[in-house]
Amino acid sequence: MFQADLIASCIKNNKVAKKQFFETYFGKMSFIALRYSKNSAQSDHIAMQGFAHVFLKLNQFKSQSSLTINEFVKHEFISFIVNYIKEIRSEYYVASTVKAIDDPDKTYDLFLDSKFIDVKNVSKDVLIKSIQALLPSQRLTFNMVVIDNYSLTQTSEFLDTNEQGIKSTLEKARFNLQKNIETNLKLSNYESAV
């Protein structure tokens, strides 16, 4: 089935076309949801709701426009995620007031180990875990600018901030991501050794 026919039948609520559309795009979208969210539970919820949102927006897609169907679906899905995270911003303010109790013997000094950490060759799981551990604003900025190729102006429009703020958030995100990757690599090495 061609893309135009597929979209037309999806708009008409054809069950077969809908399932085909789901099978084509849901895998990619759920992975996008995974790197934009803080854990797998939130990513599942976002993937379902976001894909339903994309289905509703399918009638706005025009074949003559510059966007392909892949780009259109991805853009709509990301805009849904951004709005979703903006809405639940208050949850993070509440969470920031709660102080976590850590093990006092635990140390985060990365240079204590003599073992060299190669951050350039990182596995997918470690990378996803490290991105998920970022702050929501940093996670959004890093995903949009670095991975999804949005410009600084587009990102600032999405997040209702100025470009300078986006730049500084991106720098913080890069720093924290590297730290997270190092920590996660250390943990994974330790787990594999045990």
Place this chain on the structure above:
Amino acid sequence: MSRQFNYELDENQIKSLMQNSELELNESLWEKFEHITNTRRNTHLNFSKYFQKIDLNINKTIVLFLAFIALISGFSSMLFTLVDFKKTSNNGNNDPLMADFREIEKQREPIYEETESTKKTIKSVTKAKVTVIIDSVNLKDESQKLDTLTSTPDITPTVQPIEDKVIKDDMIKETISKPSKKRRKANIKSEELPIIKTVTNLNEGLIEPELDL
């Protein structure tokens, strides 16, 4: 952030790794998604289908200016409703602690409604008075006349009707309701009293007796 920080991540590698990867699909996911879409369709009503979107490209300054005018006009209209310019302040008693005597006098005055029945009774009373006066004319005795005039007339059905009498109402009305003339003060000439010259020395003209020493 520490100054010794060196960014060693290869972003292109991360990008390619993230963009090309996707999660595996399950049949349960499709069922879950179908369930979500069905519940959404039942609860969500899309009004945008029925109403076209209205896009008005108005400048922000114009909108602010109009909002400012609307705010000022609304505030001024609210003030005009509070202040009544028609009332004159000198008519009434403005002091709330002082009693308004005019209103109290008005309340004291009995209110008569001049109805048809009251008019008739007044007319009949005047007519009866007239008959009494006419009857009194025939009397020779002055004392009797006076008595009749002073005594209140009995308004009875035996009183003769006015049509039989010769004297006209106008004459009687004149006698009854003659306006009392104002008495002019007579120019009374004041009595001139003779001027008495006062005596300054009472012993003037008297010859004093010589003392016998």
